[in-house]
Amino acid sequence: MYKSIVIGTGPAGLTAAIYLARANLNPLVIEGVQPGGQLTTTTEVENFPGFPQGIQGPELMDNMRKQAERFGAQFRSGWVEQVDFSSRPFKMKLEGGEELTSETVILSTGASAKYLGIPGEQENVGRGVSTCATCDGFFFRGKRIIVIGGGDSAMEEANFLTRFGSSVTIVHRRDELRASKIMQDRARSNEKIKWALNRTPLAVTTDENGMVKGLSVRNNATDQEELIEAEGVFVAIGHTPNTKFLGGVIDTDEHGYIIVKPGTTETNIPGVFACGDVQDIRYRQAITAAGSGCMAAMDCEKFLEGSMVHDWSETLNP
The missing domain is CATH 3.50.50.60 (FAD/NAD(P)-binding domain)
Structure with missing residues (x-):
């Protein structure tokens, strides 16, 4: 039983892990098939604050991972094939059949750019x-x-x-x-x-x-x-949010991006939060993903403390 599981890495998931770990929540991070997310395929990153000379994408992600580990975050390679968010604690089944349980979940699985599939691409x-x-x-x-x-x-x-x-x-x-x-x-x-x-x-x-x-x-x-x-x-032929594994239990828009309560990272299921490109159809930047990862961790911490109010009625039916 974990207090919080972060599904997916990248700037959003790793920032969430850093904040959760510093709050002594000992999160487990499921890395997926591309640990570090899209930035691991990027060479020079020049627009992430704090690096006046730029930094290599893989190096930035490795530094964020080490920072999360320093405060107690645990990492596990694997792919979540199925989720059960019908009741708490939430259940997740990994490839190979292993089942994990957690009181809260942060979804940071990102969105994959569509490619043409042509030679040389x-x-x-x-x-x-x-x-x-x-x-x-x-x-x-x-x-x-x-x-x-x-x-x-x-x-x-x-x-x-x-x-x-x-x-x-x-x-x-x-x-x-x-x-x-x-x-x-x-x-x-x-x-x-x-x-x-x-x-x-x-x-x-x-x-x-x-x-x-x-x-x-x-x-x-x-x-x-x-x-x-x-x-x-x-x-520039679009992106596909990585939400198929959720099986439709989390509300998404017509493109598959997770819908969050405005101003928060809350999804339609209390205790499940979303951050990064998986819920961002507009900006899709490393720095905005990292910011939303911070928000998700803080929302998650408040939820575990019992201080978060989950009422979507005002948002959906103003």
Whole structure:
């Protein structure tokens, strides 16, 4: 029996673990299949406060893990396959059948960026391929950039990246975009944005030094293969929150992101809290994830003390 179990790491889960451990709650952290979260696939992190020269993503996550361990947090590798939140203590079943019980649970399983699955894509993540303009745009100052996607996220990323790149080319497999009219108009009025519509991405290409040099595409109108030259390729086709394992017992929005009571990390089940990208469809930054991890730990501590009031009626039915 644990007082609190944190499912998932990354900045949110590790920050929650630090705060819980310092409160002498001895949390157990289930690391999942990618300990440290998305930052472990990032090279340089320059926008996390406190590191004026930047820090490597894996190093930042390792430091946060060691900090949590220093105060008594325990870590276990594994994947939660099933949860039972019908009554307290809550039950979780790990792969292999092991069952854990806890008085409270913090969900920090994150959201996974969607990829195209084309050759050269995964191999070059952090080496010219990215899914986060806010995180990595700075590294492409004066360079040619490609943004793949046709929705609002792609238009927003493309506009943002024009602050850094010499040009930004939007690649979309159809002639028509899915983005809202206002976002399309904003992108089309930007002189630094070029268009490569009705083209299907085939592969991310690299030069003899292993550096990204462009995107190979098929022109759907002519059926000919083309190479769009660029030093950076941003994949902007959305994210998938890692909530499938919850089996629908936690309220989510239409995209699968966990719904929390505004201003808190409370879910619809008292004693279960959510933090980080799994409940954040808007910001998805390491620092905002860490902040929400702090909130989740403090909400959890107050709940265990019996001082938290759980009343969703005012929120859902104002």
